[in-house]
Amino acid sequence: MRGSKSLIDNIDWITVGLYLLLVLAGWLNIYAAVYNEEFESIFDTTQRYGKQLLWIGTAGVIAIVILLIDERFFSTFGYFIYGFILFALVAVLVVGAATKGATSWFVIGGFKIQPSEFSKFATNLALAKYLSTLNIRMTDLKTKLTAAAIIGVPAILILLQNDTGSALVYGAFILVLFREGLSGNFLLIGLVSAFLFVITLVFQNEVYQLPFDVELTGGWMLILALAVLMSLVYYFNRKKKQVLLFITVIFITCSGLVKSVDYVFNNILEPHQSKRINVMLGIESDPFGAGYNVNQSLIAIGSGGFSGKGYLKGTQTKYDFVPEQSTDFIFCTIGEEWGFIGSFVVITLFMALLLRILFLCSRQRSAFARIYGYGAAAIFFFHFTINIGMTIGLAPVIGIPLPFFSYGGSSLWAFTILLFVFIKMDADRLEVL
Amino acid sequence: MRQYESRRIVIGAIFLIVGIIFLIRLFYVQVIDSHYKLDATNNVLRTVVKYPARGLIYDRNGTLLVYNEAAYDLMVVPKAIEEDFDTAGFCALLEITKEGFDQRFNRAKNYSRYKASIFEKEISARSYAKIQEQLFNYPGFFVQTRTLRTYPKRTAAHLVGYVGEANSKIIENNSYYKSGDNIGISGIEKHYEKVLRGKRGQEVQMVDVFNRPKGKFQDGAFDATAVSGSNLKLTIDADLQAYGEKLMQNKKGSIVAIDPSTGEILALISMPTYDPNLLVGRQRSKNYGVLSQDTLKPLFNRALMAKYPPGSTFKSINALIGLQEQVLTPSMLYSCYRGYSFSGRKMGCHVHSSPVNLEFSIQTSCNAYYCNVFRSIIDNYHTAEEGYNVWRNYVTNFGLGKKTGIDLPNELSGFVPKTDYYDRYYLKGKWHSTTILSLAIGQGELGFTPMQMANMVTAIANRGYYITPHIAKEINGQPIAEFDSTIVRNETGIEAKYFNEVVEAMYKVVEKGTGTSAKIDSLQVCGKTGTVQNPHGDDHSTFIAFAPKENPKIALSVYVENGYWGSRWAAPIAGLMIEQYLRDTITRPHIEKRMLEGNLIGTVPKIASNEGE
Numbered sequence A: 001m002r003g004s005k006s007l008i009d010n011i012d013w014i015t016v017g018l019y020l021l022l023v024l025a026g027w028l029n030i031y032a033a034v035y036n037e038e039f040e041s042i043f044d045t046t047q048r049y050g051k052q053l054l055w056i057g058t059a060g061v062i063a064i065v066i067l068l069i070d071e072r073f074f075s076t077f078g079y080f081i082y083g084f085i086l087f088a089l090v091a092v093l094v095v096g097a098a099t100k101g102a103t104s105w106f107v108i109g110g111f112k113i114q115p116s117e118f119s120k121f122a123t124n125l126a127l128a129k130y131l132s133t134l135n136i137r138m139t140d141l142k143t144k145l146t147a148a149a150i151i152g153v154p155a156i157l158i159l160l161q162n163d164t165g166s167a168l169v170y171g172a173f174i175l176v177l178f179r180e181g182l183s184g185n186f187l188l189i190g191l192v193s194a195f196l197f198v199i200t201l202v203f204q205n206e207v208y209q210l211p212f213d214v215e216l217t218g219g220w221m222l223i224l225a226l227a228v229l230m231s232l233v234y235y236f237n238r239k240k241k242q243v244l245l246f247i248t249v250i251f252i253t254c255s256g257l258v259k260s261v262d263y264v265f266n267n268i269l270e271p272h273q274s275k276r277i278n279v280m281l282g283i284e285s286d287p288f289g290a291g292y293n294v295n296q297s298l299i300a301i302g303s304g305g306f307s308g309k310g311y312l313k314g315t316q317t318k319y320d321f322v323p324e325q326s327t328d329f330i331f332c333t334i335g336e337e338w339g340f341i342g343s344f345v346v347i348t349l350f351m352a353l354l355l356r357i358l359f360l361c362s363r364q365r366s367a368f369a370r371i372y373g374y375g376a377a378a379i380f381f382f383h384f385t386i387n388i389g390m391t392i393g394l395a396p397v398i399g400i401p402l403p404f405f406s407y408g409g410s411s412l413w414a415f416t417i418l419l420f421v422f423i424k425m426d427a428d429r430l431e432v433l
Numbered sequence B: 001m002r003q004y005e006s007r008r009i010v011i012g013a014i015f016l017i018v019g020i021i022f023l024i025r026l027f028y029v030q031v032i033d034s035h036y037k038l039d040a041t042n043n044v045l046r047t048v049v050k051y052p053a054r055g056l057i058y059d060r061n062g063t064l065l066v067y068n069e070a071a072y073d074l075m076v077v078p079k080a081i082e083e084d085f086d087t088a089g090f091c092a093l094l095e096i097t098k099e100g101f102d103q104r105f106n107r108a109k110n111y112s113r114y115k116a117s118i119f120e121k122e123i124s125a126r127s128y129a130k131i132q133e134q135l136f137n138y139p140g141f142f143v144q145t146r147t148l149r150t151y152p153k154r155t156a157a158h159l160v161g162y163v164g165e166a167n168s169k170i171i172e173n174n175s176y177y178k179s180g181d182n183i184g185i186s187g188i189e190k191h192y193e194k195v196l197r198g199k200r201g202q203e204v205q206m207v208d209v210f211n212r213p214k215g216k217f218q219d220g221a222f223d224a225t226a227v228s229g230s231n232l233k234l235t236i237d238a239d240l241q242a243y244g245e246k247l248m249q250n251k252k253g254s255i256v257a258i259d260p261s262t263g264e265i266l267a268l269i270s271m272p273t274y275d276p277n278l279l280v281g282r283q284r285s286k287n288y289g290v291l292s293q294d295t296l297k298p299l300f301n302r303a304l305m306a307k308y309p310p311g312s313t314f315k316s317i318n319a320l321i322g323l324q325e326q327v328l329t330p331s332m333l334y335s336c337y338r339g340y341s342f343s344g345r346k347m348g349c350h351v352h353s354s355p356v357n358l359e360f361s362i363q364t365s366c367n368a369y370y371c372n373v374f375r376s377i378i379d380n381y382h383t384a385e386e387g388y389n390v391w392r393n394y395v396t397n398f399g400l401g402k403k404t405g406i407d408l409p410n411e412l413s414g415f416v417p418k419t420d421y422y423d424r425y426y427l428k429g430k431w432h433s434t435t436i437l438s439l440a441i442g443q444g445e446l447g448f449t450p451m452q453m454a455n456m457v458t459a460i461a462n463r464g465y466y467i468t469p470h471i472a473k474e475i476n477g478q479p480i481a482e483f484d485s486t487i488v489r490n491e492t493g494i495e496a497k498y499f500n501e502v503v504e505a506m507y508k509v510v511e512k513g514t515g516t517s518a519k520i521d522s523l524q525v526c527g528k529t530g531t532v533q534n535p536h537g538d539d540h541s542t543f544i545a546f547a548p549k550e551n552p553k554i555a556l557s558v559y560v561e562n563g564y565w566g567s568r569w570a571a572p573i574a575g576l577m578i579e580q581y582l583r584d585t586i587t588r589p590h591i592e593k594r595m596l597e598g599n600l601i602g603t604v605p606k607i608a609s610n611e612g613e
């Protein structure tokens, strides 16, 4: 009954196709980002694009192996894999190598393996296994605490490696918990305070020129926006009782949060302290002063215009003005060389992938597969949002890779595993009773 | 959990909202807003670092000790080198070989083909004038200005220290420093690095494809002007410093002179020294190699880092402790029969009249007298351990056996053993005042730096206290006390009246004792000679002194290695230093001549000066 024939029939080729398109586009842009007349062979493994080709090839092998493994392997060994990864996270703290201040690598025979990339997959697996256990209710305190522990332990271990960016990714699992019954208030509070906090940090030093010679700083601008938003909420809910009180309380709380972040950063903390908080949040320090990197990135993207400068014709990205170009800022190359058309295509591809995963989730019979799918989508979404957001000045500069695009073997392998395990679950969905 | 099925709509909506926000933002940035589009011809940026001028350093009288001279880094952008580049002409211009060119060019290319990197660093102003005239013929090269330290007085090398390039370890540990930055490596340059360095600036220029600057990027929004470092005024008297270095030429040793009323260091001399101009710019590493190989160790700052037993000069301290502890009075007499016998052993002494009182004991430097004093201090307590701790406490109150806290790096703390040191050697409770009797005459385990000894004299000159010694007087015209809270008055715990007894005796030493060669007409000089036993060769000559006796203006310690007795070299040099500082003239040229001609090292240092450059 489980022949290779039926496997091929059951695989969701749309998802696989989106994956292949993203990986291909990613490689083309890594090639462009480090393109150099002197090393023209695409197979030159001394260059990043050559190495990435190697990573892509091996990722393909991994994908095929996953598709051939029995689906039950993942549910059976979910906790085991999770435990193994936790062990690796602890081990890397002890014997790992440090890059850019973060101790997150194993160096094995010239290859660098980053366990934190794989732990997202393992955590997702363990969380799905736990939440799919019979008689688990998200409303129970015990469930909440256990889920929080499954998510929190690897996040804390990664924090200890000094890799705050990767640790923040675990916040994405709140979407999964919400889907499985966590009160929407948690999601709302989490989203709103994270949003306000980050947006305040990003905009705190901006000054906006409004009509009638009114100048507003970023903090006040946010409060103004909040007031407008809350008025709208009130307008649509004006028939409900108590809604005015509720909205007023929320408005005051949010304004307080914005102003206090604003105030603490500008008035209480010494510059080096605010800098440390930024570093703690994983917001990268700016070597040429506030906003230089983001500005460079915006110039690269902005100079692409509507249709781009043409493949391999980018100048901003070429002259190394954009930092971490083939890794965290890979989107700049897309924006510069392919213009708005390229950006549109890439964003559409990601949206299509994310929504496709949600669609696949809804057709799963097993809670395990469904929860796993939501987890995968949440992780992809978080990376997508922060990574592209930072290159266009909408999110703080936190160094996490753009899935399938950024240069790096560990991340490509890890994202491939994350996705293909779900594709495999989906392919076998009819066998689940 | 099917009841939450509808929540996938919420999640999907969140995804879509972010996607739509991104598209709107991208459309704005890429299509609508022209703010982010650089002019088509000015499409590359170049960051030019503006190096700040390092703060200048003056002596106490405003004489310039260290200033900056312009120097130039020749930068290259490898990508901008054209096919028909005239390599031969360029090599001739720079006076380098073709191999040298290739080596530098490849290094730059390996760093980045598109970003500028240093091709040749720290070209002198003179060489630059010639290069500049023709540089326009060689597109791809441009010049970045920086400064080089210059030392017009050629003195005080150890004290001022030197500046060097920040190495990778410094850059890793301190986010301020970047490759190519300079940093103070030793001396004042190191200790006051943050004061002197200023703040690096930058200019982000737009550059066209031919590497020609096309103006400032975003009207200089990311530019920062370099802020010069603060100027530093030292407490050093440049003339006294130079004179001391001259007196000590061809000798090994050290002179430290302090103004007792303020703790200001007037001279800090370590010999042999070197011309500080040797450790500047392109020849630095070559010269550093030569200097560090030199067997006379010219880079070693003896004033702060050499540790000698204090010898007889320490007897004054034991006298003071005895007086304060009430186990000694000035009139008390001890007999000396060419030494002091104890438990079958004998500490020898030279021939002099006996019995001996306090004044004569210092004047003639009687060993037996101090054996008696030391034993009565220690044995005044129940156990030797208790007595020793009391004694040790007084000694450290003089700033001995601990860092004086001078504002210079790498100061040695010296050594006064703690009781556990003796417990290890002789077992706890098994050692007595006689076991450690050599401390009575400043020998044994004691080890102090010339700096600590000068500080000790300061405490005697002040009759009971010293101000933390320091070498910076003003930062940008503001007194150093406003920046440095460690400059405080330190008490010895010994009453002033006891000091007067010892000071009187030290005055007699110079008037008619072992230190007459430091005597200056109509100036009341107080001093004490010493001989430091040296197991490796001839003994070291040492002398501590201060003057005038009342309201002292200068206190100093002089060490001349292998100079036999204190009276032979150290005392006359101390006398000349005092006269130079207080009178600005030398009344005994024959002594000066003997000191200048004295050669105790037999050889001349390998490189003494930098005249050639």
Ligand SMILES: [Zn+2]
Binding pocket: B336, B338, B339, B349, B350, B352, B365, B366, B367, B368, B369
């Ligand atoms: Zn005697």
